[in-house]
Amino acid sequence: MPEPPPLSRIVNLARTGAITQAWAMFTDTGLADVIDDPKILTLKGRLLKDQARQASGPMRARLFLEAAQAYADAARIRPDSYPLINAAAMSLFAGQQDHMRFLAREVLGLLDGGGGVGETPYWHEATRAEALLLLGDMEGAQAALAAAVANAPDAWEDRATTIRQFREIAEALGLSVDWLASLAPPPTLVFSGIMGIGSADGSAQQGIEAAVQQSGVGSAYGALAAGADILVAEAVLRAGAALNIVLPAAPEAFRRQSVEPFGADWSSRFDAMMDQAESVTVVAGCNSVTDGSIKLAALVAQGMAMDKAQRMQSRCTSISITDERRDGAAADNIIVNVDRSVQDGVSTEVPPSKMAMLIAGVDRQLFARYDLAEMAILHGMHVAASFDIEHAATVLARLIESRSTGPLAANAIVAENAHDISDVEIARTVRIAQSTTQGTIGAIMEAAMVLKAFYPEAGIEPLGELPDQGRASQIYALRNMLRASRTIAGGNRFV
Structure with a gap:
């Protein structure tokens, strides 16, 4: 023993x-x-x-x-x-x-x-x-x-x-x-916003500062692009709260694509925030900043904020910075309107891609039941993919509620289409399914947090790391739907 x-x-x-x-x-x-x-x-x-x-x-x-x-x-x-x-x-x-x-x-x-x-x-x-x-x-x-x-x-x-x-x-x-x-402890905060705000835009900074103070934040989750993200991050630290950065690509690639084109001032501020962050999470499998990786990172940040709020018996709030002139939908969803100011020759466009959810299991009939397209069979496991990420999250929630007997596993990735999904990601999903016990749905961290973003009442439990292909994947068990979600008043989704 x-x-x-x-x-x-x-x-x-x-x-x-x-x-x-x-x-x-x-x-x-x-x-x-x-x-x-x-x-x-x-x-x-x-x-x-x-x-x-x-x-x-x-x-x-x-x-x-x-x-x-x-x-x-x-x-x-x-x-x-x-x-x-x-x-x-x-x-x-x-x-x-x-x-x-x-x-x-x-x-x-x-x-x-x-x-x-x-x-x-x-x-x-x-x-x-x-x-x-x-x-x-x-x-x-x-x-x-x-x-x-x-x-x-x-x-x-x-x-x-x-x-x-x-x-x-x-x-x-x-x-x-x-x-x-x-x-209750201070709420968690998930933030997002536009690039292309002037680094010396005092009006934008004042509006964001006021929003952060209004939120009463204890810990915040979001990306760190030049503009709104960095302004929120700086305000969060000034408020004495913990900053948790969630990036859609490796820090070097993200800095090169989403910070450096907007000037040296933003780059130095990015570096300072990275140094002072309590944690930095990089969405796995994303080598560059794309439309899909940005959306996936945003959902992961939202899920992480929701999970922290529930563990701390608190609330989860959001701050959105936009130039579309709209009002906040609820007290827990703060909207800050700002003016965009992009330098000539600098583009805020990113390459297209899509989010996808891979689900692996031994029951082929399950995929037909939930309208999932099977794409591979590996080691006796059937693998399906869905590019409708909310539908995939709904499928996972239903599987949890029905106490499906598995083994099952989920993996959230970014790809342009089904043919673009790598064999490595398919194999990783199958490997997680093989490592789960009966009655348990395994999930890579990104998939677990996507589920949490859409379904805050979903119970997720960390199981440790699964070393794979030179990097360790954080694995969660999706076990049960919580009896009640007390994290939010006035709505539970920000997407």
Whole structure:
């Protein structure tokens, strides 16, 4: 049996949403059989809780009950408020309200007696708030959670974890969740706009600055072309938010095509933003900037922003910069109107191409059922392609809802037509399908984020990387449709 990994490694996997990978690492190294270590038992409860949240019916209740037992066993060995409060909440979700109330009172007694102080002042008060909420004391819960937030006003990830569990508790007890909205972390932002804005256009900069401030952004996702993109990126950093760049081609190619023609000033500003970005994602398989790669990168950015918003229990907003003189459609879709000013001899046109979705599976009948054109057979896998990217996303959503038994895989690419799709991309899609388990749809990152852009309620889970043809492909599992999407008020699509 492999040597057990550091518990922090498994915890980090769970925090990123890699639930299957975390549980596999936990069980494969024998940790699931440990019965006398409170840290391991607490982690076991956490991993079972994550699985229960993805399950339904009797399996959901059973997993919550197993999570409650693991947490309770940890608290019995070493009395502590963290496993005990989780044992109480899991008991509620498993349908055992009497036991939940008993444990919640035990938590309050532990805290009042100076025990179970929590790993931080935030968690001490948040745990008290959770116990009070479980006992139906809304006023006390709100006061305690306000104290927790005051202890750590910038602990956004901790707050997101709290809000998620409080929402689940309140819904299980039939209580209002409206009061939690004001405590949510700052929204994520997806931005896009035109090239050809003068580098010294003060009016455009002021309008964009105001829009970014209005959004209240915590983290932003978008490209970095000369003009609107760079102006938004600069405003995002001035607002103290995290900048996540999503490019439709390798940085050198993108800079050469979409930045340098507009002048040295834009080029230096591009370099500065790249240096200060929290992350840079390049849409795989795109060697140059084309119409299709721009659209695919925009959808990927939107999906990433949506996914981050859901993980942070926040909202997703958008900023669009245009010269078409139109109004914003909703509070979460901010429109900034600017004037385009392109130098003579500089073109904003890009070569044509299309987005496409490849889907591979063993069931040939599936493609006919969903009006997908089969284009290849490789290693017993049938591969279909759709150049209607929204239709392909709809197919994936339906396959998830129908719990199709796979193996299936999806890959979002850019090509001019079916004949232009490379054998490498076909083989990559088949390889992912071969690596998936029954009941799971595998997807390259781009395909997973496209699905998330069109269907925010789609559940996606990172599985790790698949080394292939000199580059590693990030792989996701498309597992279930979330019960409710709380990321957006007033609409959930920006495309």
